[in-house]
Amino acid sequence: MTTDDHVVFVVDDDERIREALSELLASHGMHAVAFGSAGDYVSADKPDVPACLILDVELPDINGLDLQKQIAERDHPPIVFITGHGDIPSSVRAIKDGAVDFLTKPFSDSDLMAAIRVAIARDREIRSERAELGVLRRRYLELTPREREVLPLVVSGLLNKQAAAELGISEVTLQIHRRNVMQKMMAASLADLVRIAERLEIPITHSRRAGGSEHAQA
Numbered sequence: 001m002t003t004d005d006h007v008v009f010v011v012d013d014d015e016r017i018r019e020a021l022s023e024l025l026a027s028h029g030m031h032a033v034a035f036g037s038a039g040d041y042v043s044a045d046k047p048d049v050p051a052c053l054i055l056d057v058e059l060p061d062i063n064g065l066d067l068q069k070q071i072a073e074r075d076h077p078p079i080v081f082i083t084g085h086g087d088i089p090s091s092v093r094a095i096k097d098g099a100v101d102f103l104t105k106p107f108s109d110s111d112l113m114a115a116i117r118v119a120i121a122r123d124r125e126i127r128s129e130r131a132e133l134g135v136l137r138r139r140y141l142e143l144t145p146r147e148r149e150v151l152p153l154v155v156s157g158l159l160n161k162q163a164a165a166e167l168g169i170s171e172v173t174l175q176i177h178r179r180n181v182m183q184k185m186m187a188a189s190l191a192d193l194v195r196i197a198e199r200l201e202i203p204i205t206h207s208r209r210a211g212g213s214e215h216a217q218a
Helices: 015-027 038-043 064-070 088-096 109-141 145-155 160-167 171-184 190-199
Strands: 007-011 032-035 051-056 079-083 101-104
Touching: 007 015, 007 038, 015 032, 015 109, 032 038, 038 064, 051 064, 051 109, 064 079, 064 088, 079 088, 079 109, 088 101, 101 109, 109 190, 145 160, 145 171, 145 190, 160 171
Parallel strands: 007 032, 007 051, 051 079, 079 101
Antiparallel strands: none
């Protein structure tokens, strides 16, 4: 099961619905893969491309809303729910848990296609951010243990002399480590390094010696 650009997964126990949606998607130049149950979808091999999951609420093996919750901790495509028995609590739960839309049958082709395009665009963005984060993590792993100690001190806003005192090293040595951190993390500025540290969720270290009032940019 492969596609070059994207895939739309359709999970619905009604074969007629699966066929109709697959034909609709094909007419819009979209590649669809359909499943009759949540279990079939979960166990299937999936291409590593931007995707959308069209998910029926009432399925033979599990409620679609429960499936949404089960896969919430995994990397999964944005979901567009479809149902013949929609109600406000279900729609609120679905959207609150991240679904792109909650459509009640019969829905218009235009509404469904609009939701699918939003879902695929969202997945492209998520994948891009995930890839960028992966690059940052690999760069962070290239830092020496000492450089990993220097990084949080630098982004906390300490002066070089304060950060050096915190680590018990000379200011010159601290400056060397700081320069290496900037180069290895490919940070164009201190502000850029701060943003990188935030994305990596690196805890900010505050000086135990200098006190909070002396924090400044070096």
